[in-house]
Amino acid sequence: MLPHLAAYFASRQLDASSFPYRLFSPGRINLIGEHTDYTGGYVMPAAIDKGIYFYARPIAEPVLRLYAADLQENAVLDLPVRGKSGQLWADYLAGIVDQFQQLGYVVPGLEIIFGGDVPRGSGMSSSAALEGGMAFLLNAVVEAELSRPALAQLAQRSSNTFIGVPTGIMDQFASLNGSAQGPILLQCATLDFHPINATLPGYSWLLVNSLVTHELGSSQYPIRVAECARALAALQSIYPGLDNLSAATLPQLDAVADTLDAVAFRRAYYVISENARVHRMAQALAEGEVARAGTLLNATHAGLRDDYAVSCEEIDFLHYQATEVFQGGHVAGARIMGGGFGGCTINLVRTSDVPALQAFLAEAYQDAYHITPEFYPVQIGPGTRWMSECVSTKYCAANE
Numbered sequence: 001m002l003p004h005l006a007a008y009f010a011s012r013q014l015d016a017s018s019f020p021y022r023l024f025s026p027g028r029i030n031l032i033g034e035h036t037d038y039t040g041g042y043v044m045p046a047a048i049d050k051g052i053y054f055y056a057r058p059i060a061e062p063v064l065r066l067y068a069a070d071l072q073e074n075a076v077l078d079l080p081v082r083g084k085s086g087q088l089w090a091d092y093l094a095g096i097v098d099q100f101q102q103l104g105y106v107v108p109g110l111e112i113i114f115g116g117d118v119p120r121g122s123g124m125s126s127s128a129a130l131e132g133g134m135a136f137l138l139n140a141v142v143e144a145e146l147s148r149p150a151l152a153q154l155a156q157r158s159s160n161t162f163i164g165v166p167t168g169i170m171d172q173f174a175s176l177n178g179s180a181q182g183p184i185l186l187q188c189a190t191l192d193f194h195p196i197n198a199t200l201p202g203y204s205w206l207l208v209n210s211l212v213t214h215e216l217g218s219s220q221y222p223i224r225v226a227e228c229a230r231a232l233a234a235l236q237s238i239y240p241g242l243d244n245l246s247a248a249t250l251p252q253l254d255a256v257a258d259t260l261d262a263v264a265f266r267r268a269y270y271v272i273s274e275n276a277r278v279h280r281m282a283q284a285l286a287e288g289e290v291a292r293a294g295t296l297l298n299a300t301h302a303g304l305r306d307d308y309a310v311s312c313e314e315i316d317f318l319h320y321q322a323t324e325v326f327q328g329g330h331v332a333g334a335r336i337m338g339g340g341f342g343g344c345t346i347n348l349v350r351t352s353d354v355p356a357l358q359a360f361l362a363e364a365y366q367d368a369y370h371i372t373p374e375f376y377p378v379q380i381g382p383g384t385r386w387m388s389e390c391v392s393t394k395y396c397a398a399n400e
């Protein structure tokens with residue numbers, strides 16, 4: 001058990017075995033395909049070994065008795081859920097209850113203790129892990145028997161309608177449907193997916209956490225969604241059969257350039273190019289082409305910085321230092337990962353050069369921003385699971 005969860009259990013003299021529902025809900029990374037999910041495009045995310053651990057048990061009162069160990073906060077929510085609680089973390093759980101209620105299920109009283117090891121604000125989607133874990137839990141409690149893709153859709157609906165943020169489905173889907181075999185190649189319009197092999201011999205995927213998150217992210221995200229919708233509407237006025245923006249081509253975009261504002265044009269240019277890059281990355285990985293994979297990462301970074309405008313100074317610094325300034329080894333490519341405005345970069349680095357890159361970036365970032373970045377080797381794992389089935393994280397012993 002994670003130390004801070006163990007401390008809480010000890011402080012209340014609770015035994016984990018008195019909680020019959022014990023599950024692990026992972027965070028996610030994304031190799032490529034950023035800001036393409038809500039345009040119906042392709043993404044290449046993976047569930048990771050960091051995530052949220054849930055311990056739940058039925059209680060007699062019709063309430064959700066919640067404890068968030070990471071924040072050391074409690075909440076008690078009346079059932080049935082009728083609206084927001086005023087605590088964002090609790091609302092991520094309440095929103096999932098609301099979705100099950102809308103499907104006609106009666107959610108019984110539950111005590112839920114949870115905590116995790118996903119670095120907050122890192123772009124590894126702790127909120128989707130919270131939603132996905134709660135959906136997985138309630139699916140068992142009310143015996144709904146929804147499939148994992150259906151649970152991801154339910155969690156996305158909760159984000160969109162209850163929380164009120166227009167996110168795509170990538171994060172919840174990756175957390176619930178991840179595979180230990182490798183990242184999944186997911187088509188967000190159809191939810192077709194399969195795992196792929198992202199191992200490039202002699203190279204490693206390394207996350208570098210800038211430890212900054214700029215508030216701008218939450219306000220800009222819905223603006224990007226609206227800009228993409230504007231571009232799609234312009235395209236559909238000439239190509240009525242076009243289902244989504246990611247399915248458009250650059251020549252089609254050129255054909256509507258005169259009717260589209262310049263900002264929406266640039267956003268669409270990025271999305272259409274990024275969707276194509278996901279396919280090229282899948283091919284580069286299958287063929288073991290490190291240089292091509294790195295070039296694609298750098299192109300994504302440039303697109304997110306220049307056309308999609310979701311990067312920030314600190315992240316651009318880490319990208320530039322790793323890909324242009326670092327001399328002590330080989331970095332094939334890197335890019336900002338996740339929604340933007342902070343969080344992590346994902347770097348494709350020659351494995352033997354990882355220590356030198358870390359030392360170099362730590363010093364450069366400290367000199368420039370007085371922050372020591374954090375480094376995490378990418379550890380891909382399966383999606384949400386009961387702890388008894390879960391042997392791939394050190395806090396999830398098979399006997400818990």
Ligand code: GAF
Nearest residue numbers: 034035167168169170338339
């Ligand atoms: C955030 C959203 F939640 C995802 O749906 C996705 O759009 C991502 O940003 C950008 O690729 O994590």
